[in-house]
Amino acid sequence: MNLRLRSSSCLFQFSAHLFPTWFCSAVLAGALCGAASPRTAAAAPAPAAEPDVLVLSNGDTLHGKFVSEIGGKVTFHTDALGDVTVGWDKIKELHTAANFAIIGINVEIHGKKQAAQIPVGSFDVADQKLALHPAKAAESAPMDVKNVEYITDEATADKQINHHPSLTQGWNGAATAGASIVTATQNQYTFSGGIGLVRVVPTVSWLAPRDRTSLDFLGSYGKITQPAYVAAGVLVPAVVTKSAIYHADAERDEYFSPRFFALAQTAFDHNFGQDLDLQQIYGGGIGWTVYKTARQEADLKATVQYEKQLFITGTPNSVNLVGSTFAANYALHLKLLTYIQGLEYIPAYNQMSAYSANETNTFAFPAYKNLSFSMGTMDSYLNSTPVSLPPTKHNSFQFTMGMTYAIKSKY
DSSP: OHHHHHHHHHHHHHHHHHSOHHHHHHHHHHHHHHHHSOTTOOOOOOOOOOOEEEEETTSOEEEEEEEEEETTEEEEEETTTEEEEEEGGGEEEEEOOSOEEEEETTOOBOSHHHHTTSOEEEEEEETTEEEEEESSSOOOOOEEGGGEEEEEEHHHHHHHHHOOOOTTSSOEEEEEEEEEEEESSSEEEEEEEEEEEEEEESSSTTBOOSEEEEEEEEEEEEEEEEOOEEETTEEEOOEEEEEEEEEEEEEEEEESSSSEEEEEEEEEEEEGGGTEEEEEEEEEEEEEEEEEOSSEEEEEEEEEEEEEEEESSSBOSEEEEEEEEEEEEEEEEOSSOEEEEEEEEEOBSSSTTOOEEEEEEEEEEEEETTEEEEEEEEEEEETTOOBOSSOOOSEEEEEEEEEEEEEEOOO
């Protein structure tokens, strides 16, 4: 034991000769400072933001976060209740801490320059008056809440005004599917379905649209089979009858005012019953939004286009046309019904007899969450059907039923 202590003492004395006294002092001071403020100590957390306060007319008080206001309906979020939506008439007081953009009633914002003038700031509501506290401007006189159409947070306003959604964002639409199968003397089955998508940018109604993109596909396929059989010792071969109708189109609209836009479109049609193998259309033109509210919209469109028709049999086998599409589209959105109608008249200027027309109607009735029961019709008239045996009818009509799933991708 004595030997070990003596060896340690000699080692300490040897080290003291090698390292200066000031180095040992620095090491000791560093150790003391490290003990007083360990490196592993966590930084002090930032103070939590003050919650927004909503006081209802019955005296109930909610603490949480103001989300938005649309058309007189205020959405307020609390941890206990989730999102709560109430009208201005049910609110006694409302106090917010974050900045929000305030858009007045009947205000249409057409461009970024005008959007930059939207008032932004925190606000308070009392006695049905909204007092805005702008971050970069002097306060103005309080305004009646009935004159406020939209309130949204500053980040959302910036995103909608100054940015564009990615390829997969901001789409709304529906996908529909239906089928029927019959097994009896004849075997029969029919499948129908479709998908329609539209994206309007900006994706909020309080900004005037800059562009709109729409994609549609409708199709039905059916087959009736009469099995082969023997009659009076003679084999009667099987008979197969089929039907196939497909339609697809795409359109891009660029708005140069809140109601007028330029458009480019393409459309493809196949109709076995009309002996039409493929009709393809490529064109461009102008459009006018005749009527638009939160529930309804009606558009008129006119294009100049190139059109080519290929037929399965008969004469002629193909036709090249220069013509137009004159279209009217109407959409109605109610709580228990969505109705969409499309009308098209397609004349050909280099062959006046080769005109066609289409009408589509879709009814959707909400069933459960994103699911709806839907019915639809597609009526098409093709005047230039070829001469064939058996004779081909000019008109084709189909009625479909199925389930529809609503599609909505956020931005």
